[in-house]
Amino acid sequence: MGTLSVLSSTRAVKRATLNGFKSTVSGYASMVDMVLHEQLLAIDTYSKSSTVFNILYTNDVNVKQQSINRLKDFNSVNRYALNMGLADVNGKIISDSDNASLEGTSIFDSDPELFTRLKANNYNGTYANTIAKDSQAILLCRGLFNSQGNLIGIIYINIDLGKVNKDFIDNINFDGDITIANDKGIIMLSSDHNRIGTSLPQVYDITKTTSEGLIESYVFGNDKNKRSAAYKNISIMPWSVIFANYNSQIYKDIRGIIFRTSTIGPFFIILACFVVALYIKTITKPLISLVLFAKEISQGNLVYEHQNINRDDELGMLANSFFNMRDVLLDIIMKVRVSADEITNSARALSKDSEDLSRRTDTQASSLQETASSMEEMASTIVSSTNKSVDGNKMMINSKASIEHAGSIILDTVQNIEEVNEASTKIKNITKIIEDIAFQTNILALNAAVEAARAGDQGKGFAVVASEVRNLAQTTQSSVKDITSLVDNAYEKITKATESARESQEIFKDIQDKIDVTSKLMEDISTTALEQQSGVQQVNKAITDMDAVTQQNAALVEHTSASSSSLLNQAEELVNAMSFFKV
Numbered sequence: 001m002g003t004l005s006v007l008s009s010t011r012a013v014k015r016a017t018l019n020g021f022k023s024t025v026s027g028y029a030s031m032v033d034m035v036l037h038e039q040l041l042a043i044d045t046y047s048k049s050s051t052v053f054n055i056l057y058t059n060d061v062n063v064k065q066q067s068i069n070r071l072k073d074f075n076s077v078n079r080y081a082l083n084m085g086l087a088d089v090n091g092k093i094i095s096d097s098d099n100a101s102l103e104g105t106s107i108f109d110s111d112p113e114l115f116t117r118l119k120a121n122n123y124n125g126t127y128a129n130t131i132a133k134d135s136q137a138i139l140l141c142r143g144l145f146n147s148q149g150n151l152i153g154i155i156y157i158n159i160d161l162g163k164v165n166k167d168f169i170d171n172i173n174f175d176g177d178i179t180i181a182n183d184k185g186i187i188m189l190s191s192d193h194n195r196i197g198t199s200l201p202q203v204y205d206i207t208k209t210t211s212e213g214l215i216e217s218y219v220f221g222n223d224k225n226k227r228s229a230a231y232k233n234i235s236i237m238p239w240s241v242i243f244a245n246y247n248s249q250i251y252k253d254i255r256g257i258i259f260r261t262s263t264i265g266p267f268f269i270i271l272a273c274f275v276v277a278l279y280i281k282t283i284t285k286p287l288i289s290l291v292l293f294a295k296e297i298s299q300g301n302l303v304y305e306h307q308n309i310n311r312d313d314e315l316g317m318l319a320n321s322f323f324n325m326r327d328v329l330l331d332i333i334m335k336v337r338v339s340a341d342e343i344t345n346s347a348r349a350l351s352k353d354s355e356d357l358s359r360r361t362d363t364q365a366s367s368l369q370e371t372a373s374s375m376e377e378m379a380s381t382i383v384s385s386t387n388k389s390v391d392g393n394k395m396m397i398n399s400k401a402s403i404e405h406a407g408s409i410i411l412d413t414v415q416n417i418e419e420v421n422e423a424s425t426k427i428k429n430i431t432k433i434i435e436d437i438a439f440q441t442n443i444l445a446l447n448a449a450v451e452a453a454r455a456g457d458q459g460k461g462f463a464v465v466a467s468e469v470r471n472l473a474q475t476t477q478s479s480v481k482d483i484t485s486l487v488d489n490a491y492e493k494i495t496k497a498t499e500s501a502r503e504s505q506e507i508f509k510d511i512q513d514k515i516d517v518t519s520k521l522m523e524d525i526s527t528t529a530l531e532q533q534s535g536v537q538q539v540n541k542a543i544t545d546m547d548a549v550t551q552q553n554a555a556l557v558e559h560t561s562a563s564s565s566s567l568l569n570q571a572e573e574l575v576n577a578m579s580f581f582k583v
Contacts, residue, residue: 021230021250022214025243028178029232031168032189036236038566039080039159040125043142045562046074046084047155050362051551053144055086055095056153064095066369066551071097073555082137082158086144089151091115107139107156114141123151127159127237129182136162136196138188165189165196176245183208183238200242207231207240217247340574347568354561361554368547375540382536386529393522400515407508410501417498424491431484438477445470 046052052074055067067086075081075097085096087107096102108115111128118126123143131138137158144153169178169191180189185200185208200207203218212232220227229244445466452463 021228021243021245022212022232025230025232025241026212028168028180028243029234029241032164032180032239032241033234033236035080035164035168036127036234039078039140039157040236041562041566042074042078042081042559043125043140043155043157045558045565046157047142047144049074049554049558051365051554052155053086053153056088056144062373068095068097069548069551070555071095073552074559077556077559078157080160080163082135082160084155084157087154087156089153091154094153107141107154110139114139118143118154123154129184129238130186131161131188131197132158136160136165161189165193175249176243179242179244181207181240181242183240188239204229204231204240204242207233207242215244220244337575340571344568344571344575347564347571351561351564351568354557354564358554358557358561361550361557365547365550365554368543368550372540372543372547375536375543379533379536379540382529382533386526386533389522389526389529393519393526396515396519396522400512400519403508403512403515407505407512410505410508413501417494417501421491421494421498424487424494428484428487428491431480431487435477435480435484438473438480441473442470442477445473 049070051070052067055064071084071086075084078084083096083098085102086094088094091106091108093102093105093107110132111130114126114128117129118141123145125140125142128139128141137160140157140159142155143151144155146152169189178189178191179187179195179200181187181200181204185204187195187198187200190196201220203215203220206213206215213230215229215231217226217228219225226247227244228247228250229242231240231242233240448466449463449470452466
């Protein structure tokens with residue numbers, strides 16, 4: 001009988017040990033589900049950022065840079081993201097946060113089945129089922145939709161499984177091997193890094209057909225030492241978590257128990273039977289009451305009216321401990337309920353405020369982008385105006401020089417005309433003298449003709465000469481009158497030309513003075529335009545810096561909004577869990 005009890009106890013301890021294996025592997029499965037679920041929430045949040053997917057509507061270089069900056073901001077606050085980016089509806093990469101050389105390649109090269117699975121999942125968050133070549137990473141994709149619900153692109157995150165392996169497997173001290181493999185038997189995560197990317201042994205094929213269970217006492221590879229393992233599938237991906245260890249390590253404590261029990265067990269068994277026989281009747285009734293009480297508590301009923309057990313022995317102490325435990329548990333549950341309700345309300349308010357803040361921040365970022373664009377256009381216009389004003393100033397300087405040269409020429413013309421005017425006056429005076437000489441000559445010829453007539457025949461020859469002289473004098477006098485008339489006419493025109501030239505000189509002088517004033521004004525305008533250009537450039541730089549800071553704030557706000565949503569979901573789950581208890 002003692003031997004049977006020992007064997008029965010041994011089997012119970014073994015079963016409890018293996019159940020501990022199952023609990024451990026369930027914990028790891030929940031952990032992996034949590035990490036994958038957080039990344040699904042993150043990519044869902046990123047997909048709602050208009051700054052990220054504005055590049056899908058335009059080829060503008062500035063818009064593309066803003067999209068890449070926002071992707072970099074998201075990538076910097078996501079611990080498990082190697083890089084992230086955007087692709088068109090066919091998977092061709094448009095921009096990447098960390099590797100511009102990826103542009104033009106396809107995100108489905110590493111896993112051709114991913115595109116099919118993404119479409120089947122209605123373009124919701126979908127993971128690749130294999131790790132990338134030359135890196136321990138896995139791709140997560142999600143569709144981007146416009147306001148009409150049409151697919152316009154795909155956003156992706158490259159998840160660093162190496163960091164996940166380090167945080168949740170390498171940094172945990174445990175005795176045994178943890179392995180996580182996909183439904184094709186490819187190892188994705190492992191406590192033995194050399195096994196990552198290799199295939200599972202055939203002994204684990206059962207994980208492809210059942211969701212959880214135990215594999216007892218099997219041989220692994222060339223190692224003849226027997227091992228046992230527990231496995232469980234995770235919910236988000238078709239992956240299995242396997243926790244394995246050598247039987248010698250699992251049952252090392254059981255051997256000592258078997259030895260001690262086999263030597264002193266019979267004595268204690270006989271003594272136990274004697275004690276049980278004496279107290280069975282007094283113990284059975286209170287135990288039944290405690291069992292009923294414990295059953296009600298296990299069903300969440302903390303207000304069950306129990307029967308008092310008035311005993312001073314250990315059973316009474318156990319009963320009182322049960323009742324006290326119920327009272328303490330009731331008090332804790334009520335406090336947790338109140339706290340959970342308050343957390344839920346606060347998380348809901350925080351989530352709403354975060355969403356409002358996210359919308360306002362996005363609006364402010366968009367407005368600041370438009371302002372920055374307007375300032376750039378204004379700066380460009382001012383630079384153009386400045387250049388034109390400088391050119392205009394140069395033209396005014398050239399015009400001033402030309403006017404000064406023209407004024408100099410007119411001055412010379414006035415002086416020449418005045419000299420001609422003086423010469424005309426002198427010619428007029430000379431012709432007057434000639435006319436007087438011709439008149440006197442005519443009178444002398446007339447007198448000579450009279451004297452020749454008096455002389456008779458002797459004076460005929462002289463009379464002929466006097467007549468010719470008189471004709472010559474009259475002809476000369478007539479010609480001189482014509483010359484005088486022409487000179488007078490020329491003198492009159494030269495006088496008018498002189499007056500006109502003098503007026504032109506005054507006009508050019510006035511124009512020169514006005515051009516001097518205009519040139520000074522143009523010079524002042526050019527100086528002012530250059531100062532404005534410098535000021536606008538400083539303002540433009542300040543707005544650009546503000547835009548960069550606002551974009552970073554927008555990214556942090558969106559990440560905070562995602563965290564608030566996650567907190568709200570967890571608070572609601574806590575409230576649902578607390579509703580199990582009746583208080």
